Amino acid sequence: xxxxxxxxxxxxxxxxxxxxxxxxxxxxxxxxxxxxxxxxxxxxxxxxxxxxxxxxxxxxxxxxxxxxxxxxxxxxxxxxxxxxxxxxxxxxxxxxxxxxxxxxxxxxxxxxxxxxxxxxxxxxxxxxxxxxxxxxxxxxxxxxxxxxxxxxxxxxxxxxxxxxxxxxxxxxxxxxxxxxxxxxxxxxxxxxxxxxxxxxxxxxxxxxxxxxxxxxxxxxxxxxxxxxxxxxxxxxxxxxxxxxxxxxxxxxxxxxxxxxxxxxxxxxxxxxxxxxxxxxxxxxxxxxxxxxxxxxxxxxxxxxxxxxxxxxxxxxxxxxxxxxxxxxxxxxxxxxxxxxxxxxxxxxxxxxxxxxxxxxxxxxxxxxxxxxxxxxxxxxxxxxxxxxxxxxxxxxxxxxxxxxxxxxxxxxxxxxxxxxxxxxxxxxxxxxxxxxxxxxxxxxxxxxxxxxxxxxxxxxxxxxxxxxxxxxxxxxxxxxxxxxxxxxxx
Amino acid sequence: xxxxxxxxxxxxxxxxxxxxxxxxxxxxxxxxxxxxxxxxxxxxxxxxxxxxxxxxxxxxxxxxxxxxxxxxxxxxxxxxxxxxxxxxxxxxxxx
Numbered sequence: 001x002x003x004x005x006x007x008x009x010x011x012x013x014x015x016x017x018x019x020x021x022x023x024x025x026x027x028x029x030x031x032x033x034x035x036x037x038x039x040x041x042x043x044x045x046x047x048x049x050x051x052x053x054x055x056x057x058x059x060x061x062x063x064x065x066x067x068x069x070x071x072x073x074x075x076x077x078x079x080x081x082x083x084x085x086x087x088x089x090x091x092x093x094x095x096x097x098x099x100x101x102x103x104x105x106x107x108x109x110x111x112x113x114x115x116x117x118x119x120x121x122x123x124x125x126x127x128x129x130x131x132x133x134x135x136x137x138x139x140x141x142x143x144x145x146x147x148x149x150x151x152x153x154x155x156x157x158x159x160x161x162x163x164x165x166x167x168x169x170x171x172x173x174x175x176x177x178x179x180x181x182x183x184x185x186x187x188x189x190x191x192x193x194x195x196x197x198x199x200x201x202x203x204x205x206x207x208x209x210x211x212x213x214x215x216x217x218x219x220x221x222x223x224x225x226x227x228x229x230x231x232x233x234x235x236x237x238x239x240x241x242x243x244x245x246x247x248x249x250x251x252x253x254x255x256x257x258x259x260x261x262x263x264x265x266x267x268x269x270x271x272x273x274x275x276x277x278x279x280x281x282x283x284x285x286x287x288x289x290x291x292x293x294x295x296x297x298x299x300x301x302x303x304x305x306x307x308x309x310x311x312x313x314x315x316x317x318x319x320x321x322x323x324x325x326x327x328x329x330x331x332x333x334x335x336x337x338x339x340x341x342x343x344x345x346x347x348x349x350x351x352x353x354x355x356x357x358x359x360x361x362x363x364x365x366x367x368x369x370x371x372x373x374x375x376x377x378x379x380x381x382x383x384x385x386x387x388x389x390x391x392x393x394x395x396x397x398x399x400x401x402x403x404x405x406x407x408x409x410x411x412x413x414x415x416x417x418x419x420x421x422x423x424x425x426x427x428x429x430x431x432x433x434x435x436x437x438x439x440x441x442x443x444x445x446x447x448x449x450x451x452x453x454x455x456x457x458x459x460x461x462x463x464x465x466x467x468x469x470x471x472x473x474x475x476x477x478x479x480x481x482x483x484x485x486x487x488x489x490x
Numbered sequence: 491x492x493x494x495x496x497x498x499x500x501x502x503x504x505x506x507x508x509x510x511x512x513x514x515x516x517x518x519x520x521x522x523x524x525x526x527x528x529x530x531x532x533x534x535x536x537x538x539x540x541x542x543x544x545x546x547x548x549x550x551x552x553x554x555x556x557x558x559x560x561x562x563x564x565x566x567x568x569x570x571x572x573x574x575x576x577x578x579x580x581x582x583x584x585x
Contacts, residue, residue: 104565197545211544240551241544309531312524320505327506329578334571340581342506350508358507359520362498363528365505366521376528381541383534388545421523437545461546 005490006031007167008482011076011224014170018065018075025065025075028170029058029119032077036121036168039488043144045163047082048090049122057119064117072227074117079169081160082123083130084110084215085204089120093206094128094138094156097332097352107204108236109173109215116231121169125159128354129323130180130208132156133426134416137356142413145188146485147451151410154184160218161188165452166488171228172218177209178311179405179430181216182442186405186454189444189483191471192218193225196462197437198243200229201236209318210241212311212434221481222443222471226250229464245462253465254472259293261470264398268304269429275408278453281446282404285455288477289402289470297398301390306383307432308424313367313380314435320364323357359420388436395460400470404429405442405454429456439464443471444480452483491525493518 002013006028009017017023033051040046054077061075080086083093085103092098106114114120127137135143135158143158145151146166153162157174161184164172174181176194185192193216200215207213217228229250236242263286270279286296328334328348335351338344353361367376394401406426416423433440438458445455455474459467475481493501495518502509502517509517563576572579 101569104562104568198548237553241548243546243548303534306531306534309528312528313531324506328571329580330566331569332571338581341583344581345506346503346508349506353507355513355516358502358509358513359517359524361505361507362501362517363521363524366493366501366525367528369501369504375532378541379531379534379536381543382536382539383531384545385539385542386534386536388542419523420520421527424524424527435545 025058025061108201127156130156154187156180164190185442187410189452203238207322209315261294264299269403285445310380310383316360316364401458405456409451
């Protein structure tokens with residue numbers, strides 16, 4: 001058994017201890033519940049803690065292990081972003097709209113993890129409906145970064161990233177529409193993987209922008225992300241955009257040698273707006289790969305700059321459509337004493353959506369309205385093709401693309417609250433992979449001013465195994481992924 | 491590009507969002523700034539480029555027309571704000 005504290009051990013280490021009987025799932029679950037009790041007050045990672053239910057699941061896992069029926073994730077305590085439907089448990093999406101909503105069914109992805117024997121500790125805080133990059137847009141208040149309580153954890157999966165950095169779960173899940181897994185992973189110093197669009201079922205994941213949304217694992221190590229993806233990925237007939245392709249064993253290829261790996265560095269990712277210390281950190285990480293025998297080449301993704309504009313048409317357009325289901329009639333918040341049906345719709349939505357959500361619904365409504373559709377939505381979808389084709393061309397010459405995940409380390413809470421354009425520009429390096437449907441991953445690559453900085457790795461469609469192999473090899477020769485905030489080591 | 495408060499109010503109505511006067515003013519400022527960012531895309535030459543609806547060019551999958559859902563009316567209506575005899579209640583629509 002490893003002598004590290006339980007909450008700093010990887011899934012592989014914990015799984016071995018559970019299998020050996022060195023620890024029970026009940027003890028492990030109680031350990032995390034105790035840490036959540038101790039730390040959640042200041043960090044605000046959890047919206048819901050499932051104490052009783054998680055201990056029941058841990059007990060069931062212990063009985064399965066005693067009967068010799070152990071799978072790689074049996075008895076492992078996880079927590080899910082609060083936009084995955086979890087049967088019988090509040091699924092709020094960080095919104096007042098769904099503050100009273102108990103999911104009547106289980107999402108396919110969380111159901112897969114449940115069937116794999118995992119324990120669910122609770123549901124994690126997030127920007128409302130996943131709209132945001134700082135976790136300041138939650139009805140339940142901001143999440144604080146475990147590395148520095150005055151700065152943001154990133155978003156929108158901020159609760160998921162901060163919970164990992166603080167050791168409040170063995171692994172977490174997130175969703176990524178424009179960077180919402182990778183950017184908080186970068187800012188909290190953890191591993192975050194956004195798979196190819198369609199790799200993990202979206203069924204039961206509350207929709208933000210359906211052509212961009214993708215779930216993924218947020219973990220301590222790349223090896224752990226592979227273990228999670230093995231269970232999370234797969235075809236689902238209930239999701240019409242789920243891709244019917246075999247799921248490889250992502251753990252099997254982690255140790256492939258990287259000699260001869262061709263790395264592309266997009267010149268547009270090392271341009272104006274990139275913090276020079278972040279750039280140096282990323283270049284140091286790339287130098288590690290050169291030591292392993294990789295070759296590096298400058299490439300160009302010429303439409304990168306336009307990805308933000310295209311995204312902030314497409315994502316709000318899809319969101320305005322998706323969020324029309326929240327009408328105060330069938331579920332969710334309803335205003336007091338509506339005068340008539342229209343008043344019921346308007347006030348139920350107006351009183352329960354936060355300002356960022358309302359603004360995005362309005363941008364989407366405007367972009368889709370008569371007379372503007374071609375100028376905005378069609379134009380954005382054309383640019384989307386140019387962005388995708390930039391990547392396809394680049395991957396004819398290189399095996400992976402690397403660069404920074406975010407242009408800066410985490411910034412102070414409130415610093416960009418009144419400047420949406422500055423906030424959106426922070427997504428510049430992550431958004432285009434969503435528009436192109438590509439898999440991307442952020443791994444810890446260094447520290448700037450005591451805050452973590454991530455390296456982003458992007459691979460061709462369905463090449464998650466390559467991403468994980470490349471990330472894992474970095475974690476074999478560096479220890480950035482093992483760093484934890486001093487006061488939370490426990 | 492300026493989206494003035496009158497336009498904001500009319501978009502909010504289309505989207506069925508009640509906004510206070512202060513919210514309309516704030517939204518006008520923020521959305522105008524965002525539309526300025528978005529308008530940068532008009533500088534891109536997209537002549538002859540087809541819009542991309544799906545990054546992998548996938549098309550909608552079809553299935554046979556069979557009933558696969560089971561009736562869960564009570565479970566689903568348990569979350570509804572107001573229900574009577576299995577129906578969702580709303581304010582009177584027809585006088």
